[in-house]
Amino acid sequence: MSESANQEQQALAAVRDRIDAIDLEILQLISERARCAQQVAHIKTGSTGGSVQFYRPEREVAVLRRIKDANPGPLDGEEVARLFREIMSACLALERPLNAAFLGPEGTFTQAAAIKHFGHSVVTQAMATIDEIFREVESGACDFGVVPVENSTEGVVSHTLDLFMNSPLMITGEVCLRVHQHLLTKATDPASIRRVYSHQQSLAQCREWLDRHLPTAERLPVGSNAEAARLVASDPEAAAVAGLQAAEIYGLSVLAERIEDEPSNTTRFLVIGKQDSPPSGQDKTSLLLSCKNQAGGLHSLLAPLAVHGISMTRIESRPSRRGIWDYVFFVDIMGHRQEPKVAYALQNLEQDALLFKVLGSYPVAVL
Numbered sequence: 001m002s003e004s005a006n007q008e009q010q011a012l013a014a015v016r017d018r019i020d021a022i023d024l025e026i027l028q029l030i031s032e033r034a035r036c037a038q039q040v041a042h043i044k045t046g047s048t049g050g051s052v053q054f055y056r057p058e059r060e061v062a063v064l065r066r067i068k069d070a071n072p073g074p075l076d077g078e079e080v081a082r083l084f085r086e087i088m089s090a091c092l093a094l095e096r097p098l099n100a101a102f103l104g105p106e107g108t109f110t111q112a113a114a115i116k117h118f119g120h121s122v123v124t125q126a127m128a129t130i131d132e133i134f135r136e137v138e139s140g141a142c143d144f145g146v147v148p149v150e151n152s153t154e155g156v157v158s159h160t161l162d163l164f165m166n167s168p169l170m171i172t173g174e175v176c177l178r179v180h181q182h183l184l185t186k187a188t189d190p191a192s193i194r195r196v197y198s199h200q201q202s203l204a205q206c207r208e209w210l211d212r213h214l215p216t217a218e219r220l221p222v223g224s225n226a227e228a229a230r231l232v233a234s235d236p237e238a239a240a241v242a243g244l245q246a247a248e249i250y251g252l253s254v255l256a257e258r259i260e261d262e263p264s265n266t267t268r269f270l271v272i273g274k275q276d277s278p279p280s281g282q283d284k285t286s287l288l289l290s291c292k293n294q295a296g297g298l299h300s301l302l303a304p305l306a307v308h309g310i311s312m313t314r315i316e317s318r319p320s321r322r323g324i325w326d327y328v329f330f331v332d333i334m335g336h337r338q339e340p341k342v343a344y345a346l347q348n349l350e351q352d353a354l355l356f357k358v359l360g361s362y363p364v365a366v367l
């Protein structure tokens with residue numbers, strides 16, 4: 001070995017020794033943190049005797065925001081937050097493992113959103129429909145549910161909004177996920193693809209790409225992207241539009257990558273549970289409203305938001321199903337319903353609204 005190669009080996013060995021020592025220190029510290037979480041569980045159980053809220057969304061976002069603010073680099077803020085997300089997930093599972101219902105089968109973007117929000121220690125339970133997710137959480141069989149609510153390319157998931165009208169569930173969190181769609185298949189030649197399966201939203205997110213590259217293939221909407229991938233696994237003349245997770249699970253190859261028409265394609269999901277979240281300092285509130293069907297009705301309904309300086313981040317209208325041309329509005333505002341100015345505005349809003357329901361206040365997504 002040359003002198004310089006020898007020096008390189010020694011330098012490498014020294015840094016690796018240092019890394020080994022650091023890993024043991026990290027392990028000690030993580031273990032100590034986990035023991036603290038066990039103590040927290042002990043205190044929580046002791047103080048109530050009855051039902052215990054082990055999962056504290058406002059505390060979890062506070063931990064992640066603090067870590068991002070304190071991050072000295074060189075890892076970027078998102079990356080360190082993701083690592084701590086996993087540490088907290090494992091610590092919480094020591095208190096009590098959480099379970100979350102998602103739109104199945106395995107491998108959907110909704111499952112990816114559930115794991116992004118709760119970390120890998122959450123037990124995810126696949127449901128066949130969004131209705132079933134609501135029912136499973138309402139019955140208490142699952143602690144939380146994760147449902148898609150809007151996509152930056154294709155807009156609102158109207159079925160999810162409609163389900164909130166008759167559900168007692170509340171929104172406890174939001175998750176935003178960059179969605180990359182791929183063409184997955186068992187076929188080796190695109191010319192042999194006669195059918196393309198996917199969720200209707202995903203087909204719509206890739207409409208231009210499909211028009212250009214597979215103009216004659218029939219587009220068949222199914223319950224989810226992962227369901228499409230499952231179907232395609234046994235049909236060599238078909239392709240699915242879905243995520244990489246689904247390709248791995250169902251043994252498909254990726255014939256074309258990132259076929260979504262908008263490169264920034266993002267889906268927003270809501271976490272639903274029996275309660276919303278206490279204030280975290282940076283929150284949103286979702287409302288369900290309706291007003292009298294008269295000139296200026298919506299304008300005057302929303303006026304209290306402007307008066308109290310509250311910013312509205314979204315408004316969607318949906319048929320009320322109570323009569324034709326009668327609508328309800330889903331409105332998202334910045335702030336928590338317990339913050340004084342939000343509370344005043346909501347009080348005024350409630351006085352004027354025909355229908356007024358707070359769907360929940362929850363922390364703005366950190367990850």
Ligand SMILES: C=C(O[C@@H]1C=C(C(=O)O)C=C[C@H]1O)C(=O)O
Pocket residue numbers: 036037040054055056057059060063087088089091092095
């Ligand atoms: C440890 C706690 O319980 C859970 C675990 C957390 C953590 O590991 O930091 C944070 C919030 C809770 O979901 C707590 O409430 O502080």
